[in-house]
Amino acid sequence: DSGVTQTPKHLITATGQRVTLRCSPRSGDLSVYWYQQSLDQGLQFLIQYYNGEERAKGNILERFSAQQFPDLHSELNLSSLELGDSALYFCASSVGITGELFFGEGSRLTVL
Amino acid sequence: DQQVKQNSPSLSVQEGRISILNCDYTNSMFDYFLWYKKYPAEGPTFLISISSIKDKNEDGRFTVFLNKSAKHLSLHIVPSQPGDSAVYFCAASSRAGGTSYGKLTFGQGTILTVHP
Numbered sequence: 001d002s003g004v005t006q007t008p009k010h011l012i013t014a015t016g017q018r019v020t021l022r023c024s025p026r027s028g029d030l031s032v033y034w035y036q037q038s039l040d041q042g043l044q045f046l047i048q049y050y051n052g053e054e055r056a057k058g059n060i061l062e063r064f065s066a067q068q069f070p071d072l073h074s075e076l077n078l079s080s081l082e083l084g085d086s087a088l089y090f091c092a093s094s095v096g097i098t099g100e101l102f103f104g105e106g107s108r109l110t111v112l
Numbered sequence: 113d114q115q116v117k118q119n120s121p122s123l124s125v126q127e128g129r130i131s132i133l134n135c136d137y138t139n140s141m142f143d144y145f146l147w148y149k150k151y152p153a154e155g156p157t158f159l160i161s162i163s164s165i166k167d168k169n170e171d172g173r174f175t176v177f178l179n180k181s182a183k184h185l186s187l188h189i190v191p192s193q194p195g196d197s198a199v200y201f202c203a204a205s206s207r208a209g210g211t212s213y214g215k216l217t218f219g220q221g222t223i224l225t226v227h228p
Contacts, residue, residue, distance in 0.1 A: 002155060002157070004155070031214055033214050033215075035216075042218055042219070042220045042221070043156070043201065043216075043218040044218075045215050045216060045217070048214055048215060056214070056215045058215065090155050090156070092155070092214075094214055099144055099146050099161060099203065099205045099214055099216055100146070100158045100161060101156075101158065101214055101216070102158070103148075103155030103156045103157070104155050105153065105154055105155050106155055
């Protein structure tokens with residue numbers, strides 16, 4: 001158990017819909033990261049928040065957005081969903097800005 | 113453009129022997145390298161890391177070697193155990209431009225199977 005909690009574990013929805021994935025970081029961790037793992041792209045960095053502020057951005061689509069709240073939990077919002085958005089979405093956290101991340105179990109999104 | 117490559121999709125090793133997993137990178141700005149292990153239905157778990165100022169880092173049965181001139185790193189597991197069977201991901205990061213080390217670029221992974 002990494003201490004990072006992600007909900008929901010599984011989500012099935014239709015094209016065009018919007019979903020929200022939630023992440024609670026390890027106690028005390030200020031950084032939250034979102035990664036997407038798809039079959040053809042592997043693990044891809046999406047975005048990082050540090051203590052409520054966006055810190056780094058990867059190839060995150062404009063249809064996707066994220067935020068980190070004062071209690072340090074984070075949400076990833078995916079809108080106008082397409083079939084290609086089907087993937088495993090991982091949240092990770094760390095104390096500072098090191099690469100030693102603690103990953104949650106992931107949220108598996110299936111878009112039909 | 114795959115900046116971190118793990119060219120071996122799978123590796124099979126006998127228990128007690130050495131497992132060597134390889135990783136190549138192309139981006140010379142990378143200065144921090146990590147290995148993660150992943151079991152099915154779980155998130156990746158951090159194993160070991162190495163900074164570009166070193167060429168070797170050891171932690172118990174795990175040793176990571178970095179060859180900067182060849183842009184190559186490897187993970188050695190000695191001795192290998194059946195519980196080591198998992199997918200191993202190589203990852204790289206850079207602080208260039210003030211970015212975070214948590215912005216990792218991952219390889220595609222190598223499935224390690226350790227036979228009893």
